[in-house]
Amino acid sequence: MATTTPATQASTMAVLAPAIGWLIPGAGHMIQKRWIRGLLLMISVVAMCVLGLMMQGRIYMPNGGDILDILGFIGDFGAGGMYIVCRALDLGHGVVAHATADYGTKFIIVSGLLNFISVADAYHIAIGKKQ
Amino acid sequence: MVLTLSHFNAALLFSICASTVFAITQRTTPRDMFRYGLYCFSLFMGGLIVAGWLMWALRH
Numbered sequence: 001m002a003t004t005t006p007a008t009q010a011s012t013m014a015v016l017a018p019a020i021g022w023l024i025p026g027a028g029h030m031i032q033k034r035w036i037r038g039l040l041l042m043i044s045v046v047a048m049c050v051l052g053l054m055m056q057g058r059i060y061m062p063n064g065g066d067i068l069d070i071l072g073f074i075g076d077f078g079a080g081g082m083y084i085v086c087r088a089l090d091l092g093h094g095v096v097a098h099a100t101a102d103y104g105t106k107f108i109i110v111s112g113l114l115n116f117i118s119v120a121d122a123y124h125i126a127i128g129k130k131q
Numbered sequence: 132m133v134l135t136l137s138h139f140n141a142a143l144l145f146s147i148c149a150s151t152v153f154a155i156t157q158r159t160t161p162r163d164m165f166r167y168g169l170y171c172f173s174l175f176m177g178g179l180i181v182a183g184w185l186m187w188a189l190r191h
Contacts, residue, residue, distance in 0.1 A: 130159060
């Protein structure tokens with residue numbers, strides 16, 4: 001019967017935590033029993049994304065056009081499950097005429113970028129680089 | 132539901148969320164996280180105020 005060693009468990013978590021953390025903001029910390037950190041990260045990232053949508057921000061689609069559009073997509077994609085849900089619900093068409101829509105677009109991009117940072121932190125905890 | 136925020140209020144919410152994430156990911160102990168979060172928040176809001184007055188000075 002195969003048994004898992006601590007090294008195997010650590011390497012599994014090093015893949016699982018970032019993956020889950022990308023999909024569900026903060027969950028990468030929660031599965032490593034950092035409950036409060038994970039909850040605060042989840043609230044922050046999700047709140048930024050939701051606020052951005054409420055300000056009628058735009059969600060970028062995968063594109064090969066303008067460099068800013070490409071970077072916008074990369075930022076949005078960082079939100080993981082939030083991006084998938086928004087695309088599935090056809091949200092984030094943006095309203096060009098409103099100044100607050102521009103704020104909203106930036107909120108959504110930054111929520112994804114913050115989730116990238118959160119994913120990296122979950123990985124560092126998984127490999128033991130951080131407590 | 133459409134949310135219309137002033138620039139200041141949008142920046143305030145942005146600063147709170149970003150400072151929280153920076154604090155948790157860049158520090159290890161809860162005390163250090165809290166202090167760093169406050170530090171980041173003060174830099175965000177302070178920078179906002181300084182930039183606003185700079186723009187006013189340039190305009191006038």
